[in-house]
Amino acid sequence: MLAVRDGDLSQLGPLFERYHVPIFDYLCRMTGNRAVAEDLVQDVFMRVLKYRSTFRDEGRFETWLFRIARNARADYFRGRSGVEQVSDDGVDVPSSEMSVARRLERDRDVARLQRALLLLRDDRRELIVLARYREMTHEQIGNLLGIEPGAVKVRLHRAVKDLRDIFLQLSERPSWTVTTGIRTT
Amino acid sequence: MDGNDRNPDDVKKVPEAFDHEEHVEIWDLLGDIPGEPPNSAAMRSRFDAALADEVAANSTRFRREVRRPWQQVAPWALAAAAIAVLAIGIVIGRATTQAPRVDPSLAELRQELRETRQMVALSLLQQQSASQRLKGVSWTGQIEMPGSEIVSALLDALTHDANVNVRLASIDALRRFADQQNVRVAAVDALTRQDSPLVQVALIDFMVEINEREAVPELRRLSQDTMVNQTVRDRARWSLQQIG
Numbered sequence: 412m413l414a415v416r417d418g419d420l421s422q423l424g425p426l427f428e429r430y431h432v433p434i435f436d437y438l439c440r441m442t443g444n445r446a447v448a449e450d451l452v453q454d455v456f457m458r459v460l461k462y463r464s465t466f467r468d469e470g471r472f473e474t475w476l477f478r479i480a481r482n483a484r485a486d487y488f489r490g491r492s493g494v495e496q497v498s499d500d501g502v503d504v505p506s507s508e509m510s511v512a513r514r515l516e517r518d519r520d521v522a523r524l525q526r527a528l529l530l531l532r533d534d535r536r537e538l539i540v541l542a543r544y545r546e547m548t549h550e551q552i553g554n555l556l557g558i559e560p561g562a563v564k565v566r567l568h569r570a571v572k573d574l575r576d577i578f579l580q581l582s583e584r585p586s587w588t589v590t591t592g593i594r595t596t
Numbered sequence: 597m598d599g600n601d602r603n604p605d606d607v608k609k610v611p612e613a614f615d616h617e618e619h620v621e622i623w624d625l626l627g628d629i630p631g632e633p634p635n636s637a638a639m640r641s642r643f644d645a646a647l648a649d650e651v652a653a654n655s656t657r658f659r660r661e662v663r664r665p666w667q668q669v670a671p672w673a674l675a676a677a678a679i680a681v682l683a684i685g686i687v688i689g690r691a692t693t694q695a696p697r698v699d700p701s702l703a704e705l706r707q708e709l710r711e712t713r714q715m716v717a718l719s720l721l722q723q724q725s726a727s728q729r730l731k732g733v734s735w736t737g738q739i740e741m742p743g744s745e746i747v748s749a750l751l752d753a754l755t756h757d758a759n760v761n762v763r764l765a766s767i768d769a770l771r772r773f774a775d776q777q778n779v780r781v782a783a784v785d786a787l788t789r790q791d792s793p794l795v796q797v798a799l800i801d802f803m804v805e806i807n808e809r810e811a812v813p814e815l816r817r818l819s820q821d822t823m824v825n826q827t828v829r830d831r832a833r834w835s836l837q838q839i840g
Contacts, residue, residue, distance in 0.1 A: 420647070421789060427643050435634040445632050449639055456643055521628045528629070543626050571619045578622065 412472045416463045427456050430473075433545060434480050440540045441484060443529045454483045474554050477545075481537075481555075527577040535570035542567055671720050671728065678712040685709055706740075713739045714746060721749045726759040733765040737772075747773050751782045760792050767798045774806045784811045787818075793825040800831045804838045812839060 414422040431452055438448035438455075458479050466475055528536055541547045541555070542563075549560035549567075556563070685705045713735060720732025733753060736746050750773075753766040773779045783806075787799045796818070803811040818824050818832035 423647060424640075424644070427640065431636065431639060431643075432634055435639075436631045439632050439634075440629075445634075448632075449634065452634070452639060453643060453646060457646060460647065517628070520625060524622070524625055525629045528626075539626065543623065544631065568619070571622055575618055575622045 412459075412463075412466055412475075415459070416466050420460070423456070423460060426459070430476055431456070434476065437477065437480060437540060437545055438484060440528075440544055441533075441537060442488075447487065451480070451483050451487060454487070455480045458483060471551075471554070474551065477541075477555050523581045524574075524578050527574055527581055530577050530581075531570065531574050535566070535573055538563070538567045538570045539574065671716065671723065671731075674712070674716045674719055678709070678716055681705070681709050681712050710740055710742075714742060718745060718749055721753060726757075726762055729753065729757065729759065729762045730765055733762060733769050736769050747776065747779060751779065754786050755782065755789065760794055763790070763792070763795045764798050767795070767802055771802065771805070774802075780806060780808055780810070784808060784814060787811060787814050793828050796825070796828045797831050800828070800835045804835045807839055809839060812836065815839070 412422075412426060415426065434455055435448055435452050438451045439445050442448055442451070455476070459476065462479070466472070528539065531539070538552065541552050542549075547555070549563040552563045552567075553560040558566075685702075688702060688705060717732050717735035717739065720728050720735060723729055723732070733750065736742060736750060739746060747770075750766045750770050753762055754770065757763050757766070767783075770779055770783065783799060783802055787796065787803065790796050790799060800815065800818075802808075803815065815832045815835050819829050819836060821829070824832075
């Protein structure tokens with residue numbers, strides 16, 4: 412990135428190659444719409460080109476890049492509904508050793524959880540996406556969002572609790588014992 | 597974060613922070629929500645096209661900003677002006693051959709001629725048409741003692757011009773400046789960036805001609821890289837034997 416900042420735009424291609432997958436994954440999970448996520452990835456890297464002079468050596472590039480991705484998404488959805496809804500049958504879960512019945516049950520739970528995730532408040536969904544799928548530590552998330560790691564931990568806990576509540580509201584069954592062992596309280 | 601610098605333990609730490617089993621299991625089930633694979637090839641081509649547009653727009657904007665009044669004159673008019681100045685110079689030159697001492701105005705005319713040629717060359721090098729830029733490279737050869745602007749313009753053509761012929765011509769034109777350190781450094785740098793086999797071979801020959809030892813690591817890399825064109829690899833291998 413330092414080379415790009417100093418005018419070597421040929422290095423932008425390798426940066427795109429390395430980072431477009433995690434940025435796409437983040438945007439896709441946040442928006443629930445792959446076409447929008449693809450557009451936003453383009454936007455993110457054009458912003459990298461445009462604002463390259465603002466990159467500072469002392470900061471982590473990934474944090475800077477995700478900050479740009481957050482802003483791009485926020486700009487896109489300003490004045491629009493935040494996420495696309497997905498249907499229960501839209502999820503393709505990898506097969507496993509489970510029996511067919513259990514696997515179907517598990518697939519339904521996963522699809523329901525995916526819907527619950529998209530129904531979750533935007534800021535809480537983002538915490539889960541960053542921690543669970545982008546595998547960021549509390550400290551990295553804190554740097555990105557401008558909050559203390561301790562606050563990240565508390566908010567993440569709250570986000571998972573809210574997610575579970577929405578998941579259970581979407582469940583038709585009173586318990587969830589068959590596939591996951593989680594019981595309603 | 598990008599998959600290369602991740603600590604796998606980081607992910608496991610998060611569920612440990614939860615105090616309810618239900619939360620841990622929600623966390624576990626989240627892992628079963630698959631990510632959508634991006635259409636990387638299509639995205640990359642779209643990005644490359646957007647990047648090329650952006651770079652071209654920036655370049656045009658930059659050229660417009662730095663263009664001086666004389667650069668807005670058509671190249672043919674500048675060429676005509678240069679020829680006129682040359683003719684005046686010849687006439688005055690003949691008139692003064694009988695004189696025992698050198699007329700100061702002759703030196704002044706020569707200087708003007710040199711500057712006019714330089715203007716024409718620089719102007720041609722900034723044209724949209726590749727053939728005009730080729731003429732520009734050619735014009736630089738007619739300039740006695742060209743200034744640093746010309747050398748910079750040729751190095752810029754070598755590094756950034758989209759046309760292979762212009763890049764090749766610029767290597768030929770830069771040969772006369774091979775004693776300049778910045779030219780040698782830029783040529784080695786260009787060798788690391790060029791992907792056209794023709795330009796790569798021309799640059800390798802240039803490195804041999806000037807016996808540029810700084811190019812040895814890059815020449816070694818080219819000679820060993822199986823992704824590089826076979827002719828280029830052979831030429832690089834040959835050049836390593838030539839550079840002492």
